[in-house]
Amino acid sequence: xxxxxxxxxxxxxxxxxxxxxxxxxxxxxxxxxxxxxxxxxxxxxxxxxxxxxxxxxxxxxxxxxxxxxxxx
Amino acid sequence: xxxxxxxxxxxxxxxxxxxxxxxxxxxxxxxxxxxxxxxxxxxxxxxxxxxxxxxxxxxxxxxxxxxxxxxxxxxxxxxxxxxxxxxxxxxxxxxxxxxxxxxxxxxxxxxxxxxxxxxxxxxxxxxxxxxxxxxxxxxxxxxxxxxxxxxxxxxxxxxxxxxxxxxxxxxxxxxxxxxxxxxxxxxxxxxxxxxxxxxxxxxxxxxxxxxxxxxxxxxxxxxxxxxxxxxxxxxxxxxxxxxxxxxxxxxxxxxxxxxxxxxxxxxxxxxxxxxxxxxxxxxxxxxxxxxxxxxxxxxxxxxxxxxxxxxxxxxxxxxxxxxxxxxxxxxxxxxxxxxxxxxxxxxxxxxxxxxxxxxxxxxxxxxxxxxxxxxxxxxxxxxxxxxxxxxxxxxxxxxxxxxxxxxxxxxxxxxxxxxxxxxxxxxxxxxxxxxxxxxxxxxxxxxxxxxxxxxxxxxxxxxxxxxxxxxxxxxxxxxxxxxxxxxxxxxxxxxxxxxxxxxxxxxxxxxxxxxxxxxxxxxxxxxxxxxxxxxxxxxxxxxxxxxxxxxxxxxxxxxxxxxxxxxx
Numbered sequence: 001x002x003x004x005x006x007x008x009x010x011x012x013x014x015x016x017x018x019x020x021x022x023x024x025x026x027x028x029x030x031x032x033x034x035x036x037x038x039x040x041x042x043x044x045x046x047x048x049x050x051x052x053x054x055x056x057x058x059x060x061x062x063x064x065x066x067x068x069x070x071x072x
Numbered sequence: 073x074x075x076x077x078x079x080x081x082x083x084x085x086x087x088x089x090x091x092x093x094x095x096x097x098x099x100x101x102x103x104x105x106x107x108x109x110x111x112x113x114x115x116x117x118x119x120x121x122x123x124x125x126x127x128x129x130x131x132x133x134x135x136x137x138x139x140x141x142x143x144x145x146x147x148x149x150x151x152x153x154x155x156x157x158x159x160x161x162x163x164x165x166x167x168x169x170x171x172x173x174x175x176x177x178x179x180x181x182x183x184x185x186x187x188x189x190x191x192x193x194x195x196x197x198x199x200x201x202x203x204x205x206x207x208x209x210x211x212x213x214x215x216x217x218x219x220x221x222x223x224x225x226x227x228x229x230x231x232x233x234x235x236x237x238x239x240x241x242x243x244x245x246x247x248x249x250x251x252x253x254x255x256x257x258x259x260x261x262x263x264x265x266x267x268x269x270x271x272x273x274x275x276x277x278x279x280x281x282x283x284x285x286x287x288x289x290x291x292x293x294x295x296x297x298x299x300x301x302x303x304x305x306x307x308x309x310x311x312x313x314x315x316x317x318x319x320x321x322x323x324x325x326x327x328x329x330x331x332x333x334x335x336x337x338x339x340x341x342x343x344x345x346x347x348x349x350x351x352x353x354x355x356x357x358x359x360x361x362x363x364x365x366x367x368x369x370x371x372x373x374x375x376x377x378x379x380x381x382x383x384x385x386x387x388x389x390x391x392x393x394x395x396x397x398x399x400x401x402x403x404x405x406x407x408x409x410x411x412x413x414x415x416x417x418x419x420x421x422x423x424x425x426x427x428x429x430x431x432x433x434x435x436x437x438x439x440x441x442x443x444x445x446x447x448x449x450x451x452x453x454x455x456x457x458x459x460x461x462x463x464x465x466x467x468x469x470x471x472x473x474x475x476x477x478x479x480x481x482x483x484x485x486x487x488x489x490x491x492x493x494x495x496x497x498x499x500x501x502x503x504x505x506x507x508x509x510x511x512x513x514x515x516x517x518x519x520x521x522x523x524x525x526x527x528x529x530x531x532x533x534x535x536x537x538x539x540x541x542x543x544x545x546x547x548x549x550x551x552x553x554x555x556x557x558x559x560x561x562x563x564x565x566x567x568x569x570x571x572x573x574x575x576x577x578x579x580x581x582x583x584x585x586x587x588x589x590x591x592x593x594x595x596x597x598x599x600x601x602x603x604x605x606x607x608x609x610x611x612x613x614x615x616x617x618x619x620x621x622x623x624x625x626x627x628x629x630x631x632x633x634x635x636x637x638x639x640x
Contacts, residue, residue, distance in 0.1 A: 007110070007113055007259070008109070010262075010263045010266045010267070010460060011266075013102070013106060013263065014266065014267060014270050015103060016102070017099075017267055017270065017271070018270065018274070020098060020424060021095060021098075021274075024091055024094060024095055024098075024421055024424075025091075025422060025425060028091045028420050028421035029421065032419065034418065037218060037347040037418055037419030037420060038390075038419075039415075039418060039419045040282070040286060040416050040417055040418065041282050041285060041286060041417060042449065043281070043420060044285070046278060046282065046417075046418075046422060047419065047420075047421050047422050050274075050278060050422065051421070054274060
């Protein structure tokens with residue numbers, strides 16, 4: 001993103017955010033699998049598949065925009 | 073009951089678990105780390121106030137649309153969708169997309185070529201210090217008030233969902249925003265706006281997904297709304313607008329087309345410096361033109377996470393939400409529909425993500441306003457009127473200080489906001505005061521070389537004063553004046569603001585035109601780079617077809633037309 005300043009791309013930070021949240025949400029979804037929370041449609045186990053989605057996207061962003069890799 | 077008092081008596085919706093708190097704490101830690109990391113890059117005025125002018129079209133475009141996608145947007149427009157139905161989507165589609173494309177194709181070249189740092193900066197080049205000073209002062213007032221709106225939105229989230237102490241929440245979030253913006257300037261603001269964009273999407277997208285699963289899809293949701301509210305049309309955008317009596321907003325289609333699409337949205341998206349500043353950070357003119365067009369595609373999709381949850385609230389919530397001004401103990405207001413839906417579908421972790429998205433939206437809204445305020449104060453008020461000859465380093469220091477000062481002033485405005493029935497009513501009133509006449513002044517300056525210095529100032533002043541006058545008249549004697557200005561006694565506050573914008577813009581144009589006729593214009597040689605007919609614009613014949621901003625602008629407009637037909 002930066003030509004003059006060589007700043008780490010913002011997309012890397014996006015990747016870190018998604019990856020960390022993905023892991024947290026996925027693990028939380030697994031731990032409550034047998035006793036889902038008292039919410040509507042809890043039986044769909046949304047945290048598990050939503051967490052997996054975040055992990056995949058976060059990993060892709062972290063890898064593609066890791067510091068030291070030229071993107072522009 | 074006083075809405076402020078009602079805030080303390082409503083019970084919390086949920087309790088956060090450990091993982092929810094961890095998600096929130098991680099976000100605060102990450103934005104502070106990013107702020108301190110970026111501090112080393114924000115040394116000059118151009119770095120601090122314009123992010124070094126080195127952002128790509130994608131980053132500038134996401135920041136452009138994200139600066140407008142704060143908690144205020146999420147809560148306020150979800151509440152408006154509950155109150156007015158899918159008609160609220162007009163503010164995302166016809167009330168945004170044409171203006172964004174217009175900014176990219178027509179206006180951005182002037183802002184970029186003139187190398188201005190702000191919209192008042194362009195007015196100074198085009199009209200001189202009178203119009204620029206007036207615009208800078210009104211904009212500074214507006215950004216401070218808007219910061220207060222964001223704080224109020226934050227307070228609502230904390231109150232409804234968490235039961236947290238409002239003052240503590242505001243203080244912690246404000247200080248965090250102040251630290252990271254004062255450290256990295258617009259770099260920090262833009263980085264966090266991009267982060268917030270992803271957070272909001274992934275935090276809020278589950279609500280429409282799970283909501284539509286629960287209702288059995290769009291048709292099931294519509295059927296439930298008709299069942300719950302028989303005889304009212306909340307699911308069509310244009311059909312009910314043939315008469316004010318047929319729609320919950322109480323307005324004709326004329327107000328949407330002329331008041332919203334032609335005046336208010338054009339004014340907001342092309343002259344509100346909060347959003348324009350993001351595009352000015354682009355690394356070259358093509359990126360500057362593409363950024364708002366890229367933003368328009370994302371803007372088109374936002375109703376999925378804002379409008380649909382509001383409509384789902386009509387379909388699935390067991391209680392009926394009320395205006396904030398009429399709320400009783402145990403009841404919820406329109407603005408609380410999104411937190412209610414969040415609590416309905418999201419358990420531990422997902423709830424933390426949703427809450428963090430709202431907090432991030434609030435913080436990005438604050439950051440956007442204070443970074444814009446710091447720029448306008450430093451470059452358009454402090455430098456021209458108080459200290460003209462200081463070194464660049466001094467102005468950067470001033471920017472950092474007024475970031476913090478602006479934050480503290482805006483805390484006080486948060487309580488003022490609570491007297492308005494709907495957050496968005498208040499925001500739209502502010503826009504019509506300052507932005508609608510400003511749009512006319514900027515546009516006339518760009519397109520009509522005859523427009524004079526005096527005309528720019530008097531037109532802007534007359535437009536602003538006329539808007540404030542109309543607002544006061546409609547508030548103090550609505551039975552008489554709403555019929556006069558908004559063309560129908562049924563017009564709701566959002567509809568009143570549309571017409572208020574329209575008439576204030578018309579007033580500005582008329583006064584500018586008349587004053588121009590009796591004053592002396594500037595010579596053409598002084599207007600090169602500032603006026604359309606005197607500025608050689610970069611041609612795009614050497615750019616491939618799919619890289620031309622105009623191509624993507626036209627595609628955005630075609631998609632907009634298709635959406636209007638689908639939801640007619």
